[in-house]
Amino acid sequence: MGIKHDAVAVASARKRAATYNFQPGPTVKLEGRKLFRTQIARDLGCLLDVNPAVTSWVCMPTTLQVNGQPYIPDFAVFNDSNDVTLADAGDRHDPDRDIEAAAKRAGWNYRCVSREEIYEGCRLQNARDLLRYADYSVPLGDRVRLLAALDEHSSLTVAECMSSFREGNPMAILAAMILRGFLDVELDETLIGPETSIRRIR
Template structure:
């Protein structure tokens, strides 16, 4: 996916200048966790809720990739840069994250502008993410976004799951030789070798782990 798209009403140079300015401003912001696994280009977030949505995108099995601040949506002389472009097998959509403070609310015409470019459009409200168990688990896993797993540990975990099916996390940890066993499991989940149950409760010893089926 390209990091730059033409807008409807602006010349390409104007879109490029706008995207460059916004990306330069946002590059100074920092939100945790800092890692990402399916982001094309630099992970850049205008708000903490955008960072949260990025966490969920990384753990969404239907998301192929996502890009931050990807394009300009425009209508007449008005312009808007959405938080993400997200590629799924079913197509690409642009996504906005809306803080509870009411700041950075996208214009009402953003959906129509996205559709005119051939994209779907979604919004995620911070109020709907508060207390979300999946989000908290995604935050925990993404602390290991850059963790490298040895071939041996990967094969030991995958062999266990192929032979026995779904297993509790505690059983998977026992076959890992690395001293940071949870880092191994987290990294394998982030890279879709395995699946971890994320929606029932916070990750713990009894959390179910399964081979990734897609």
């Protein structure tokens, strides 16, 4: 009965989340369906997409038993060390030791990411701006020209990068290349602008 109860709880939560259309729509590292409980959970997903240590993430991945009740974390996050962490956006609750203990019993790491951490600084706004272009297809010629220019100059500003593009939307190309791991840009200090420095990731 417990397994059946958990399955019903997961199905119900996923069905409800599937009706929401939180923005931005595109993702980069998400595997599976987009299932966001709230806008804050969606915003945490934006940060996962621009975190270089995160290789992939999954929405509403499993059920924990917390005080005899099924509990569905927002995400399972896979990192470049092959570790997996269950993560919640902090609008749900303050970090809860019962949930952390339940995750540990089930063999998972667990983290509740506070609202303050999600919204502090410029990273989230930069991530949201970039993700508008996550589905953009980068023309081969433009990609090669920009990478060659960065090989020559080591770094360029956003404004200087614009002159490398001939075939597509310059800002969309730049954003897509950042999201796909070709380019490195500082996301925390200020909003991306003409003077922002761009470097190639080797």
